[in-house]
Amino acid sequence: DVKVTQSSRYLVKRTGEKVFLECVQDMDHENMFWYRQDPGLGLRLIYFSYDVKMKEKGDIPEGYSVSREKKERFSLILESASTNQTSMYLCATRGEPGRQYFGPGTRLTVT
Amino acid sequence: AQSVTQPDIHITVSEGASLELRCNYSYGATPYLFWYVQSPGQGLQLLLKYFSGDTLVQGIKGFEAEFKRSQSSFNLRKPSVHWSDAAEYFCAVGAGTGGFKTIFGAGTRLFVKA
Numbered sequence A: 001d002v003k004v005t006q007s008s009r010y011l012v013k014r015t016g017e018k019v020f021l022e023c024v025q026d027m028d029h030e031n032m033f034w035y036r037q038d039p040g041l042g043l044r045l046i047y048f049s050y051d052v053k054m055k056e057k058g059d060i061p062e063g064y065s066v067s068r069e070k071k072e073r074f075s076l077i078l079e080s081a082s083t084n085q086t087s088m089y090l091c092a093t094r095g096e097p098g099r100q101y102f103g104p105g106t107r108l109t110v111t
Numbered sequence B: 001a002q003s004v005t006q007p008d009i010h011i012t013v014s015e016g017a018s019l020e021l022r023c024n025y026s027y028g029a030t031p032y033l034f035w036y037v038q039s040p041g042q043g044l045q046l047l048l049k050y051f052s053g054d055t056l057v058q059g060i061k062g063f064e065a066e067f068k069r070s071q072s073s074f075n076l077r078k079p080s081v082h083w084s085d086a087a088e089y090f091c092a093v094g095a096g097t098g099g100f101k102t103i104f105g106a107g108t109r110l111f112v113k114a
Helices: none
Strands: A004-006 A010-013 A019-025 A031-038 A042-051 A054-057 A064-070 A073-078 A087-094 A100-102 A106-110 B003-005 B010-014 B019-021 B024-026 B032-038 B044-050 B056-058 B064-068 B073-078 B087-095 B101-104 B108-113
Touching: A004 A087, A010 A019, A019 A031, A019 A087, A019 A106, A031 A064, A031 A073, A042 A064, A042 A073, A042 B101, A054 A064, A073 A087, A100 B044, B003 B087, B003 B101, B010 B019, B019 B108, B024 B073, B032 B064, B032 B073, B044 B056, B044 B064, B044 B073, B073 B087
Parallel strands: A010 A106, B010 B108
Antiparallel strands: A004 A019, A019 A073, A031 A042, A031 A087, A042 A054, A064 A073, A087 A100, A087 A106, B003 B024, B019 B073, B032 B044, B032 B087, B056 B064, B064 B073, B087 B101, B087 B108
16 A cells, blocks of 8 residues: 655644655655645645656645655745644645545644 | 536535535546545545546445536445544546646535434
8 A cells, every 4th residue: 555654743833934844655656746725625736746856836836845855755845934824734646547645644833 | 727616515414324425527528536535634535536437436435426427527425324434525636647637626524413
């Protein structure tokens, strides 16, 4: 089974802090994704990566950046956290066409 | 524009009753279609998928879904709901080449009453 892990389940940060969310997968998938999930809005794509050091903006990239130095690891960076970035963050990889495998999520609170 | 609509924000059913969750999509070609389930505090787990072929697909946990091209729908069904089915359910469309980009609906939260 594919395993996608995220570094933290819960995280509390202060406004203005730099925040790193880490995601690691063990299935050698090329494609990795970061979403944020908010009630009533479903999942919205922040960034995705289709290979090492390759990244593309998703639908809501503002205020975020990403890093993919190794195939198994995809990091989401909040350069200066703000309260409107309080959300659930989900990492996913893509295996067979269209199907995604999700990590357990990180619930981030910015105070 | 590509989109996925789940008309019901939340649904409450009695344990043992049947369930149908609605999903409509807007996409020019035949899409890849998925249903995912999210238990509280967890990531999303795939319930079932449709790529081609038989329009009635079976998934895990006793769920099934039917693709109806004429109605642009992919409704999820279960004949008898268990209390453990209480969760949030997301319909999704895999668009673009190889279904690379996934578009999610807003989700339907299922409550199960005893």
